[in-house]
Amino acid sequence: MPLHQGHEKPDERPMSVNPFYGETNPVSGMIDAPPKHKLPEGPLAPMTAYQIVHDELMLDGNSRLNLATFVTTWMEPQAGVLMAECRDKNMIDKDEYPRTAELERRCVAMLADLWNAPDPAAAVGCSTTGSSEACMLAGMALKRRWTQRNADRYPGARPNLVMGVNVQVCWDKFCNFWEVEPRLVPMEGDRFHLDPKAAAELCDENTIGVVGILGSTFDGSYEPIAELCAALDELQERTGLDIPVHVDGASGAMIAPFLDEDLVWDFRLPRVSSINTSGHKFGLVYPGVGWALWRSEVELPEELVFRVNYLGGNMPTFALNFSRPGAQVVAQYYTFLRLGREGYRAVQQTTRDVARGLAERIEALGDFTLLTRGDELPVFAFTTAPDVTAYDVFDVSRRMRERGWLLPAYTFPENREDLSVLRVVCRNGFSTDLSDLFMEDLSSLLPELRQQSGPLTRDKSAASSFHH
Numbered sequence: 001m002p003l004h005q006g007h008e009k010p011d012e013r014p015m016s017v018n019p020f021y022g023e024t025n026p027v028s029g030m031i032d033a034p035p036k037h038k039l040p041e042g043p044l045a046p047m048t049a050y051q052i053v054h055d056e057l058m059l060d061g062n063s064r065l066n067l068a069t070f071v072t073t074w075m076e077p078q079a080g081v082l083m084a085e086c087r088d089k090n091m092i093d094k095d096e097y098p099r100t101a102e103l104e105r106r107c108v109a110m111l112a113d114l115w116n117a118p119d120p121a122a123a124v125g126c127s128t129t130g131s132s133e134a135c136m137l138a139g140m141a142l143k144r145r146w147t148q149r150n151a152d153r154y155p156g157a158r159p160n161l162v163m164g165v166n167v168q169v170c171w172d173k174f175c176n177f178w179e180v181e182p183r184l185v186p187m188e189g190d191r192f193h194l195d196p197k198a199a200a201e202l203c204d205e206n207t208i209g210v211v212g213i214l215g216s217t218f219d220g221s222y223e224p225i226a227e228l229c230a231a232l233d234e235l236q237e238r239t240g241l242d243i244p245v246h247v248d249g250a251s252g253a254m255i256a257p258f259l260d261e262d263l264v265w266d267f268r269l270p271r272v273s274s275i276n277t278s279g280h281k282f283g284l285v286y287p288g289v290g291w292a293l294w295r296s297e298v299e300l301p302e303e304l305v306f307r308v309n310y311l312g313g314n315m316p317t318f319a320l321n322f323s324r325p326g327a328q329v330v331a332q333y334y335t336f337l338r339l340g341r342e343g344y345r346a347v348q349q350t351t352r353d354v355a356r357g358l359a360e361r362i363e364a365l366g367d368f369t370l371l372t373r374g375d376e377l378p379v380f381a382f383t384t385a386p387d388v389t390a391y392d393v394f395d396v397s398r399r400m401r402e403r404g405w406l407l408p409a410y411t412f413p414e415n416r417e418d419l420s421v422l423r424v425v426c427r428n429g430f431s432t433d434l435s436d437l438f439m440e441d442l443s444s445l446l447p448e449l450r451q452q453s454g455p456l457t458r459d460k461s462a463a464s465s466f467h468h
Helices: 046-057 077-086 098-114 131-149 169-177 196-201 225-239 327-364 393-402 432-450
Strands: 124-128 160-164 181-185 207-213 245-248 272-278 290-294 306-310 313-317 368-370 379-384 409-411 420-425
Touching: 077 327, 098 124, 098 290, 098 327, 124 131, 124 327, 131 169, 131 207, 131 245, 131 272, 131 290, 160 169, 160 196, 169 181, 196 225, 207 225, 225 245, 327 368, 327 379, 327 420, 327 432, 379 393, 393 409, 393 420, 393 432
Parallel strands: 160 181, 160 207, 207 245, 245 272
Antiparallel strands: 124 290, 272 290, 306 313, 368 379, 379 420, 409 420
């Protein structure tokens, strides 16, 4: 979660509240709004409090038009009802809510089967608050296994983790919080993610693992997990170093099993030790759930698992937090049950079709060059064509926001900082109709943008609120 500071200035002049917000007497106690930065002296009527908060939230962007987020923004009403029924259940109280715990166990078993675990019954896993927590847990397991193997050298030796520079920020956090050296494979030319050979060259006796991304957030491309494992196999033959792989499948682990069945990236590769995904991305559940799975108990050191005698039950847990609602886990099970393999395949194929079609139409405008086409993740990135000098991607992002579209513009990392792009994430609910409206708005802005004397952006780092 982001850190926030207190307010930087005193409360502004109190705003008057619409007297119709009063429940009985429309003017009783409704002259001034309550303070913003300290608790009010007394209570408000529930409808009044609701309306004040509701009105302020109207200034948020429309989540359905947010093309930056991977997070699910639409679910069926029945899923919403189930979540409302379970929002008061604490996931950690497995003895008090045994059926919720059972649904979590079934989801883990379903994912183990989906990701081709050699023995799904032997695979271990857990739900998390999202992929970031799942990645932290996977990183902790990698580090602890390394320290066990190197007890004679640690803590003197400094562990490292090899990954592409395109990894999501949660991996930077993991390395910072758990004192692991990040070794980043840079982007080069038109390669925007990890190179297997370069990753293997960065490994040594202090490497706890290599992270492969099944679906880079920068451009939607899959990293070559099988080739990465092959490069590490060859490294082991030469040096004896046995380096495990963690697959960060935050998005792709819920795309590839349905649309790219011949792609080998999961537990079919013996070197893949663990996999994570976001249930709240292409798992099609509202925000608040992720999953982490390990091939077997061997890959998850027992000493990391807490067995707590809590409220009458002996409860094994592996998590960074304790209390959280069971609603999202129940919603995940509902979605698995509701869609099945064929349903997921249909939903994910539709999002990919929308992404590919929209990418082709944007390319046909002539003003833009595609980096990716939405044929892996239903995500694509594009930039202005070389001959476009009147505007840049930040101008496009700013102008599209005027129409309600949240279209992220950002600069790539080291070695490709010269490249600034726009990115579109096509999720379930971003229909062909909505993509048509997007194209209408983008096309209508181009004549004005082409007439500019040059890009209006002065500070690219401050030009967009979107940051990787």
